[in-house]
Amino acid sequence: MPETVLVTGGAGYIGSHACVALLEAGYRVVALDNLSNSKREAIARIEEIAGASLVFEQVDLLDRAGLEALFRNHAPNAVIHFAGLKAVGESTEQPLRYWQNNVGGSAVLLDVMRRSGVRKLVFSSSCTVYGAPETLPLTEEAPLQTVNPYGRTKLAVEEMLRDLHASEPGWNISILRYFNPVGAHPSGMIGEDPLGIPNNLMPFITQVAVGQRERLSVFGGDYPTRDGTCIRDYIHVLDLVDGHLKALQWLEGKPGIGAHNLGTGQGQTVLEVVKGFERATGVSIPYDIVERRPGDAPAVFADPALARRELGWSAELGIDAMCADAWNWQQKNPSGY
Numbered sequence: 502m503p504e505t506v507l508v509t510g511g512a513g514y515i516g517s518h519a520c521v522a523l524l525e526a527g528y529r530v531v532a533l534d535n536l537s538n539s540k541r542e543a544i545a546r547i548e549e550i551a552g553a554s555l556v557f558e559q560v561d562l563l564d565r566a567g568l569e570a571l572f573r574n575h576a577p578n579a580v581i582h583f584a585g586l587k588a589v590g591e592s593t594e595q596p597l598r599y600w601q602n603n604v605g606g607s608a609v610l611l612d613v614m615r616r617s618g619v620r621k622l623v624f625s626s627s628c629t630v631y632g633a634p635e636t637l638p639l640t641e642e643a644p645l646q647t648v649n650p651y652g653r654t655k656l657a658v659e660e661m662l663r664d665l666h667a668s669e670p671g672w673n674i675s676i677l678r679y680f681n682p683v684g685a686h687p688s689g690m691i692g693e694d695p696l697g698i699p700n701n702l703m704p705f706i707t708q709v710a711v712g713q714r715e716r717l718s719v720f721g722g723d724y725p726t727r728d729g730t731c732i733r734d735y736i737h738v739l740d741l742v743d744g745h746l747k748a749l750q751w752l753e754g755k756p757g758i759g760a761h762n763l764g765t766g767q768g769q770t771v772l773e774v775v776k777g778f779e780r781a782t783g784v785s786i787p788y789d790i791v792e793r794r795p796g797d798a799p800a801v802f803a804d805p806a807l808a809r810r811e812l813g814w815s816a817e818l819g820i821d822a823m824c825a826d827a828w829n830w831q832q833k834n835p836s837g838y
Contacts, residue, residue: 503528504579505528505575506529506530506578506580506581506749507575507581508520508523508532508580508581509533509581509584509610510534510582510583511531511544512532512539512543512544513538513539513583513584514539514693514694515679515741516539516584517539517543517544517547518691518738518739519581519583519745520547520551520555521547521550521551521691522743522745522746523581524548524551525551529555529556530555530556531557531558531571531577532547533557533560534584535561535562538586540694540837540838542838543691546690546838547691550688556575558575562584562602562606562607563601563605565609568609569616572613572614576617577619579623579749579752580614581622581623581749582624585602585607586651588651588700589652590794591651593796599650599651599654600650600654600657603651603655603657604657604658604661607624607658607661608661611661611665620669621672622662622672623674623677623748623752624658624662624674624677625677626655626659626676626677626679627651627655627678628679628680628803629647629648629649629651629652630645630655630656631643631645631646632647632652632798633646634798637800637801637802638802638803638804639762639804640804640806641678641762641807648796648798659760662674662758663758670757672757672758673758674757675748675752675758676761677744677760677763678760680733680735680762680763680801681701681734681764682735682736682738683703683735683737683823683827684737684818684826685738685826685827685829685830686739686830687739687826689826689829689830692827692830693738693827694837694838702771703735704827705717706778707778707830707831708831709786709787710782710786710828710831711831711832711835712835713836715787717787717788718788719775720791720793721791721794722790725799726799727770727773728770729790730770730771732802733769733801734764734767734768735765735769735774735820735823736765736823737818737822737823737826739818740763740816743814744812744814747812748814756811759811761805761811762804762805762807763805764803765802766802766804766806768801768802769820773820774824775788777823778824778827778828780821781821781824782825784828
């Protein structure tokens with residue numbers, strides 16, 4: 502029997518791509534999602550791309566009874582935990598919702614895993630746990646100093662996982678700290694489908710390109726960077742999910758617990774991404790430089806050497822592929838799913 506992997510947030514942006522990769526790699530996949538920030542249609546498209554079926558359960562992580570039933574019925578061997586709220590601005594307006602969902606939901610999941618005898622977990626963390634970094638590139642040894650409620654919930658789950666492993670060393674846990682995922686599956690069938698005004702750069706650019714929005718707002722043009730705009734480490738979603746498969750394989754060696762950065766190691770300014778999109782697609786993106794957003798660090802990018810050394814993983818796709826695939830998704834799905 503192939504290994505069964507439970508993917509929480511399996512209908513979401515990164516979760517849907519991970520489900521495709523897992524199915525294509527021969528895993529049996531159980532996707533859980535409460536559909537609060539995703540669409541049921543994504544599941545059908547995952548199956549169409551992969552040419553294989555998965556099990557979908559519409560369950561909220563705070564629904565302990567529903568989660569226990571899922572574990573009884575499907576007996577997963579491992580869990581990849583994506584499910585969570587992820588908008589930084591929203592987290593400052595609704596901190597209790599973020600703590601309840603991201604931290605409370607993770608605590609329920611871990612307890613149900615523990616009671617079910619499942620001790621293998623890949624956790625979707627974030628480079629926001631590093632806050633506004635003092636030195637770059639960021640290694641996994643950098644100080645953990647979050648600056649917003651979203652980041653604090655990610656760091657709280659990381660600390661919960663470390664406490665759990667210290668109390669029960671039989672757990673094997675991979676913590677993956679993402680930098681800035683962008684792009685979409687080359688088929689254009691699944692991609693990033695944000696609710697309302699996008700919080701992230703690439704979907705904002707593609708919505709301007711497709712005519713949904715008039716102009717891109719660039720937050721701050723006076724940072725101490727090459728062109729005055731923020732620098733971030735953008736990583737193609739396909740490279741990101743490959744990191745999860747490599748992490749699952751790493752867990753087979755029973756390593757205990759470890760954290761790895763998933764980034765390219767190359768920082769791009771906002772305007773460099775805009776120019777890259779125009780180059781890759783031939784579409785012009787009008788933009789305005791507006792006031793800085795509170796909490797935005799001038800530059801954040803990874804040192805991915807540890808993931809290369811321990812997981813055998815490195816990013817392969819560049820900014821042109823990220824832009825072309827994001828545009829392909831948006832053109833084929835101008836209003837999302």
